[in-house]
Amino acid sequence: xxxxxxxxxxxxxxxxxxxxxxxxxxxxxxxxxxxxxxxxxxxxxxxxxxxxxxxxxxxxxxxxxxxxxxxxxxxxxxxxxxxxxxxxxxxxxxxxxxxxxxxxxxxxxxxxxxxxxxxxxxxxxxxxxxxxxxxxxxxxxxxxxxxxxxxxxxxxxxxxxxxxxxxxxxxxxxxxxxxxxxxxxxxxxxxxxxxxxxxxxxxxxxxxxxxxxxxxxxxxxxxxxxxxxxxxxxxxxxxxxxxxxxxxxxxxxxxxxxxxxxxxxxxxxxxxxxxxxxxxxxxxxxxxxxxxxxxxxxxxxxxxxxxxxxxxxxxxxxxxxxxxxx
Amino acid sequence: xxxxxxxxxxxxxxxxxxxxxxxxxxxxxxxxxxxxxxxxxxxxxxxxxxxxxxxxxxxxxxxxxxxxxxxxxxxxxxxxxxxxxxxxxxxxxxxxxxxxxxxxxxxxxxxxxxxxxxxxxxxxxxxxxxxxxxxxxxxxxxxxxxxxxxxxxxxxxxxxxxxxxxxxxxxxxxxxxxxxxxxxxxxxxxxxxxxxxxxxxxxxxxxxxxxxxxxxxxxxxxxxxxxxxxxxxxxxxxxxxxxxxxxxxxxxxxxxxxxxxxxxxxxxxxxxxxxxxxxxxxxxxxxxxxxxxxxxxxxxxxxxxxxxxxxxxxxxxxxxxxxxxx
Numbered sequence: 001x002x003x004x005x006x007x008x009x010x011x012x013x014x015x016x017x018x019x020x021x022x023x024x025x026x027x028x029x030x031x032x033x034x035x036x037x038x039x040x041x042x043x044x045x046x047x048x049x050x051x052x053x054x055x056x057x058x059x060x061x062x063x064x065x066x067x068x069x070x071x072x073x074x075x076x077x078x079x080x081x082x083x084x085x086x087x088x089x090x091x092x093x094x095x096x097x098x099x100x101x102x103x104x105x106x107x108x109x110x111x112x113x114x115x116x117x118x119x120x121x122x123x124x125x126x127x128x129x130x131x132x133x134x135x136x137x138x139x140x141x142x143x144x145x146x147x148x149x150x151x152x153x154x155x156x157x158x159x160x161x162x163x164x165x166x167x168x169x170x171x172x173x174x175x176x177x178x179x180x181x182x183x184x185x186x187x188x189x190x191x192x193x194x195x196x197x198x199x200x201x202x203x204x205x206x207x208x209x210x211x212x213x214x215x216x217x218x219x220x221x222x223x224x225x226x227x228x229x230x231x232x233x234x235x236x237x238x239x240x241x242x243x244x245x246x247x248x249x250x251x252x253x254x255x256x257x258x259x260x261x262x263x264x265x266x267x268x269x270x271x272x273x274x275x276x277x278x279x280x281x282x283x284x285x286x287x288x289x290x291x292x293x294x295x296x297x298x299x300x301x302x303x304x305x306x307x308x309x310x311x312x313x314x315x316x317x318x319x320x321x322x323x324x325x326x
Numbered sequence: 327x328x329x330x331x332x333x334x335x336x337x338x339x340x341x342x343x344x345x346x347x348x349x350x351x352x353x354x355x356x357x358x359x360x361x362x363x364x365x366x367x368x369x370x371x372x373x374x375x376x377x378x379x380x381x382x383x384x385x386x387x388x389x390x391x392x393x394x395x396x397x398x399x400x401x402x403x404x405x406x407x408x409x410x411x412x413x414x415x416x417x418x419x420x421x422x423x424x425x426x427x428x429x430x431x432x433x434x435x436x437x438x439x440x441x442x443x444x445x446x447x448x449x450x451x452x453x454x455x456x457x458x459x460x461x462x463x464x465x466x467x468x469x470x471x472x473x474x475x476x477x478x479x480x481x482x483x484x485x486x487x488x489x490x491x492x493x494x495x496x497x498x499x500x501x502x503x504x505x506x507x508x509x510x511x512x513x514x515x516x517x518x519x520x521x522x523x524x525x526x527x528x529x530x531x532x533x534x535x536x537x538x539x540x541x542x543x544x545x546x547x548x549x550x551x552x553x554x555x556x557x558x559x560x561x562x563x564x565x566x567x568x569x570x571x572x573x574x575x576x577x578x579x580x581x582x583x584x585x586x587x588x589x590x591x592x593x594x595x596x597x598x599x600x601x602x603x604x605x606x607x608x609x610x611x612x613x614x615x616x617x618x619x620x621x622x623x624x625x626x627x628x629x630x631x632x633x634x635x636x637x638x639x640x641x642x643x644x645x646x647x648x649x650x651x652x
Contacts, residue, residue, distance in 0.1 A: 201456075
């Protein structure tokens with residue numbers, strides 16, 4: 001199989017990416033209650049229902065070579081998530097963009113992980129908890145230097161994946177996964193299950209054995225040159241969308257539909273996608289090597305390299321102007 | 327039908343309950359990172375995964391007439407929840423009891439709502455997120471004056487309940503509801519759905535139409551003198567357990583088993599149970615009056631009154647010594 005080029009994974013060296021090493025925001029910058037602070041001092045009220053009841057939605061966008069990637073898509077998805085959860089972002093898209101951009105400049109890195117959320121806020125005093133209009137929603141954000149959620153070996157050699165046996169993904173009829181949210185316990189415990197069994201990562205099915213998503217990432221498989229990814233039960237990831245765009249550009253047929261877990265075992269290739277990782281090859285599923293040999297598949301590698309090549313050229317990017325002081 | 331005695335619901339008047347009105351902990355007391363603070367200044371790190379990923383478990387115990395109710399049962403349940411979520415309480419049961427007792431004394435109220443949680447803590451630096459042992463778990467707690475989650479009218483006249491049409495409860499195969507947790511979005515949106523339709527409260531079913539639980543409470547129904555409550559898909563509430571104890575004392579047959587939602591429509595009586603509300607009668611379900619007339623049923627009223635009579639006499643209570651200064 002193919003080898004992912006080393007030059008594409010060398011983003012973790014801060015010497016190449018940090019603009020300002022003497023920043024007071026050494027571990028990251030944060031925005032809370034209208035104020036910019038360093039991440040080490042960013043705190044939220046214990047009484048915020050975003051904490052006590054996971055009553056919030058969030059989004060994450062990445063910055064690479066100083067370009068915010070598909071910012072409009074992230075802002076649009078976030079607005080939809082707020083709407084689905086009956087939350088109101090106190091800031092407009094323009095104001096949100098300004099806050100996030102300021103945080104990136106403060107963090108002083110051209111490779112950044114940019115997180116923001118709107119929470120329900122405190123339980124309304126003297127009013128019922130039942131009225132969604134009685135709450136004052138809150139906005140929080142932070143920026144840290146970009147970190148891949150897969151390590152260098154996993155991103156070059158491929159991930160050894162486990163299909164979770166103990167957990168199914170929270171179904172859309174309970175909590176809509178297309179509205180990015182804090183409900184992660186199924187994902188976390190499935191990760192620990194993978195760790196217990198010496199795997200790198202896990203993927204969760206629904207109650208009927210159809211693939212949904214992996215912790216923090218979407219899943220794709222390739223069979224006989226055709227790309228498959230689940231159409232439901234998962235986040236509509238921006239990297240997932242980008243992968244479908246790239247497949248289209250490459251003339252690869254893509255099918256977005258229900259995908260049974262057995263199709264994964266039988267796949268020629270597979271990979272995960274994530275804002276915090278790009279396109280990450282899968283080496284094996286439940287110890288079965290995909291395509292009969294170790295390492296990333298050909299199509300996976302082609303998609304991976306095209307993804308980073310285009311991103312680094314500023315494709316769908318919003319440049320951050322680091323020359324102006326914040 | 328029966329009328330719940332007014333004397334049993336007059337707990338909300340702080341003049342009867344506050345020991346110390348001049349306390350600096352006017353809105354409540356909190357414990358965070360080993361320090362006692364007033365609740366208004368209690369904050370948690372934005373980076374705590376208890377916030378970002380609802381990666382935590384919690385419990386709530388109440389104080390009435392200065393007695394902590396069934397504290398050992400709550401501590402035991404919390405320890406089990408930690409174990410199920412692979413969290414470790416940094417404090418022993420004895421230390422946890424001491425912290426909670428100190429907080430109650432600081433809050434200066436003999437009628438208290440006592441909340442505590444253990445969170446996953448921050449993402450471990452330089453280690454994989456996949457290893458549960460790489461995290462340093464954190465303990466948080468707060469105490470506020472007791473507030474009923476049902477208002478006086480609901481608790482005397484009965485709750486007008488809606489069976490959620492839009493949401494099912496998160497299934498145990500995703501997140502175990504017997505481990506009390508922050509995954510509340512399904513419950514919250516079902517509450518808002520009830521509000522939209524002019525109901526007081528909602529109850530959620532599982533995917534097969536069996537009753538699970540209502541936001542913050544368990545559900546019981548009575549048919550031909552027999553008590554029914556779901557055996558799965560819900561928190562094993564301490565007030566639920568207490569209700570089963572009281573039924574046993576009164577010679578009422580109780581069946582803990584799968585309960586179809588149609589049994590609720592056909593019930594003679596029904597009620598919700600909660601630490602933050604005791605036994606709360608249901609007046610109607612989807613606009614159908616239970617038992618054919620308005621108001622709490624006979625057995626519900628008997629259980630309700632026995633519950634508070636016994637609690638106020640210190641049954642299963644741990645007295646808080648307010649004479650020693652904290």
